[in-house]
Amino acid sequence: MRPTRGGDGASGAPSADSSTSLPAPQPLGQRIRADLEGKILSGAWPPGHRIPFEHELMAQYGCARMTVNKVIAGLVAAGLVERRRRAGSFVAQPRIHSAVLRIPDIPAEIAARGETYGYRLISRKRRTAEAAEPPGLDGQEVLDLSCLHLANGRPLALEARLISLAAVPEAADADFAATPPGSWLLRHVPWTEAEHRISAVGASAREAEALGLAKGAACLSLERRTWRAGDTVTYVRQLFxxxxxDLVARFAP
Amino acid sequence: MRPTRGGDGASGAPSADSSTSLPAPQPLGQRIRADLEGKILSGAWPPGHRIPFEHELMAQYGCARMTVNKVIAGLVAAGLVERRRRAGSFVAQPRIHSAVLRIPDIPAEIAARGETYGYRLISRKRRTAEAAEPPGLDGQEVLDLSCLHLANGRPLALEARLISLAAVPEAADADFAATPPGSWLLRHVPWTEAEHRISAVGASAREAEALGLAKGAACLSLERRTWRAGDTVTYVRQLFxxxxxDLVARFAP
DNA sequence: TAGTGGTCTAGACCACACA
DNA sequence: GTGTGGTCTAGACCACTAC
Known part of the structure; x- marks a missing residue:
């Protein structure tokens, strides 16, 4: 026995037939993962196809069941595979349904475009949220902020934000005249859940003026509610x- | 030794002291996972905090290292934790930057809302894509489709789609008069990557008429390019x- | 009822980063 | 060196489920 990698026996023959002189410097699990992913993504194993049983892969790669189990568990976590007891493991139906949408900080986004970021605080009020307002902040004391994000000196987005002072008391002392509230919150507040709503709306007269547009011009509205442990931390509406x-989402299954 | 769950020793006493008569029906790994997630999501362990070493968790839960290793690997896959050799494992910086955006099939979306889905094929042409067109289909033969999605009989979205006949030759024989191309493609074509672009635009005269809107009315434009192994499979622009x-994305780190 | 995945163990060797 | 995570093993018992 010449333990190639593993603790004791099994040798783990990296590739039963290393026809082209590959010393297989890659961990075996990653090689199995790449093999299976390749089969699935290339379409060789279409959605619904049953992938080999764990004991078959064990034999095929000459490894322990734990190894193939971990690999397949990873594919399940990635949404590529579904498993059913007694039946086997199957290639999952691809779900274009979900995509990873990058919603960067506006300052970061503008910097990434090579433009100069500008920021202007329009108003800052401390008040009690009313019942009719969108987020679940009814009756709570909130900080009500309005600000403008500029790229190369031109208005890009108008932001209206409410911050719960119950959830984030430190916000009362923060200097939002210099720091955009989004950036400040990202650094100061942990959160557990967020909901985004993206829509297209025509700018109102007031909004159009702030953004330098004609009334009714199409704008992208991004609303976000952020919770921590069930309590609403902040609500923001950004009008671009x-x-x-544009929002761009690149997605690979 | 009374092997409760594990193979041989360790006993793994599901709950060393079942003080309240809890038989701990939950697998130990899931319990550890829930504990760590709770600490992170509640903010008790803020971003950057070092979580216990594997050997510490082993001792704390009285389990094998493989068990805690698998748990932490799952947290890494979920983006909650980052690991550095020799240094330890750390709570990852939360990235609001990315959210999981659900972009369902339009028929499924409408059905989920409790409305009746309707579909109308407007045009179907077979032609050669020109160089100036958006996707990377220059010079390829494509199927050029235009169709309308309706909810409760009212226009909801106008769709313009190109399907590469090189990548999807079967599409030439598909009956898109009855089946929306998106649904057909989901079932027939594997894919490896997709890019979405979301923007707000004012409807052109032609688009406004198809959707029953006034010219210039704000619409949500969703563009999607889908690749398989480097080749563009389809390009679609849906104008809602x-x-x-609205597009809604719910996200938990 | 038989066979699949689900979970767990008690070790092991290795690579790597830091002291 | 020293200690961390990275990976792997050769078993084991259990729960569920399709047949």
Whole structure:
């Protein structure tokens, strides 16, 4: 026995037939993972196809069941595979349904575009949220902020934000005249859940003026509610000029 | 030794002291996972905090290292934890930057809302894509489809789609008069990558007429390019009525 | 009822990063 | 060196479920 990698026996023959002189420097699990992913993503194993049983893969790769089990568990976590007891493991139906949407901090986004970020605080009020307002902040004391994000000196987005002072008391002392509230919150508040709503709306007269647009011009509205342990931390509505801002999501299963 | 769950020793006493008559029906790994997640999501362990070493968790839960290793690997896959050799494992910085955006099939989306789905094929042409067109289909033969999605009989979205006949030759024979191309493709074509672009635009005269809107009305534009192994499979632009359609993304780190 | 995945163990050797 | 995570093993018992 010449333990190639593992603790004792099994040798784990990295590749039963290393036809082209591959010393297989890659961990065996990763090689199995790459093999299975390749079969699935190339379409060789279409959705619904039953992948080999764990004991078959064990024999095929000459490894322990734990090894293939961990690999398949990873594929399940990645949404590529579904498992059913007694029946086997199957290639999952691809779900274009979900995509990873990058919603960067606006300052970071603008910097990434190579433009100069500008920020202006429009108003800052401390008040009690009313029942009719969108987030679940009824009756709570909130900080009500309005601000403008600029790229290369031109208005890009108008932001209206409520911060719960019950959830984030430190916000009362923060200097939002210099720091955008989004950036400040990202650094100061842990959160457990967020909901985004993306829609297209025509700018109101007031909004159009702030953004330098004509009334009714198409804008992208991004609303976000953030919770921590069931309590609403903040609600924000960002209104982007439709002519200069897109959201892009790149997704690989 | 009374092997409660594990193979041989360790006993793994599901709950060393079942003071309240809890038989701990939950697998130990899931309990550890829930404990660690709770600490992270509640903010008790803020971003950057070092979580206990594997050998510490082993001792704390009285289990094998493989068990805690698998748990932490899962947290890494979920983006909650980062690991550095020799240094330890750390709570990852939360990234609001990315959210899981559900982009369902339009028929499924409408059905989920409790409305009746309707579909109308507007045009179907077979032609050669020109160089100036958005996707990377220059010079390829494509199927050029235009169709309308309706909810409760009212127009909801206008769809323009190109399907590469090189990548999907079967599409030439598909009956898109009855089946929306998106649903057909989901069932027939594996894919490896997709890119979405979401923007707000004012409807053109032609688009406004198809959707029953006034010219210039704000619409949500969803563009999607889908690849398989580097080749563009399909490009689609769906134009939703801004007044009746939102995209919602719910996200937990 | 038989066979699948679900979970767990008590070790082991290795690579790597830091002191 | 020293200690961390990275990976792997050769078993084991259990729960569920399709047949």
């Amino acid at each position: 000029r439709g002519d200069v801002y | 009525r801004g007044d009746v359609y």
